[in-house]
Amino acid sequence: MLTLTGYFDASGVHDGSTTVVLAGWISSDTGWTAFEEEWREALDHYGLPMFHMREFAHSRGAFARWSEPQRRIRFSHFAEIITKYTLSSIAVAVPVKEFEAEFTLDARRHVGGPYGFAATALFMQAARFVEESLKPEGTPFQIAYVFESGDLGVGQVMKLFQTNQMDEEQGAKFHLLSFRVEDKRKFVALQAADILAYELYQHFPRQMGTDPRPPRRYNLNQLAANKSWDWRYMSRERMREDWAGVIDLAARIAQVEPWPRKMLPDDWDWPDGKPPPPLNIAGE
DSSP: OEEEEEEEEEEOOSTTOSEEEEEEEEEEHHHHHHHHHHHHHHHHHHTOSOOOHHHHHTTOGGGTTOOHHHHHHHHHHHHHHHHHHOSEEEEEEEEHHHHHHHSOHHHHHHHTHHHHHHHHHHHHHHHHHHHHHBSSTTOOEEEEEEEETTSTTHHHHHHHHHHHHHSHHHHHHTTEEEEEEEOTTTOTHHHHHHHHHHHHHHHHHHHTTSSOSOOOOHHHHHHTTTSOEEEEEOOHHIIIIITHHHHHHHHHHHTOOOSOOOOOOTTOOOTTSOOOOOBOOTTO
């Protein structure tokens, strides 16, 4: 049995946010051990107590004196460490207005709001992506999830996870091993998740046209260098159709039927019609 661990952080969970993003990275124990060693070496080299993406983006705190060339070079260094040691990246972005339009108040309470819904979608998305990407095909695996402890609503997500894990069928379907919350200051893999969550939170509204600023691609292109990622924006159409399974699961947990929905057709495939690239776990 292959054991994988995914570290995830959220962005946009504050009041007034238009989009909630949950994003992170999945790797093996071997990969995370090597990642942590090199990440801590980079922090020490640059004199950083931790890598906090919001402070970096606004040149605050330990990043205040970095010149623009230094910012680009040093960010590239951290991005290279991430892509070198992770197997895949998963992200879900939920636009708040669309979510509220589709979910009744009762359903929102049961599913834990847009953050809880994003987490439910992420559990399904990660299991499917890894399952269809692993080589050799059919490799048995389980995923241990680690979320940032400071995220608002993480307690509700833990309940959702435990509900699914206790259901033998659901636990096996989603390859659920464990769920815990940790502090990103101690678990540096959560700092990598923080970087991705922040960048996607800034990028998705621009890509979807709800923010007039140009798309934010420079840093994301570096984070996508390992070519094994699945970052999804949950439009209303996707909530209703592509992610009907998420809706069914949420309704099952909540024991409510808050919306009309369509089941996925038997021939449903990835939205772009292309299977995800294989994860490279050779030699492990």
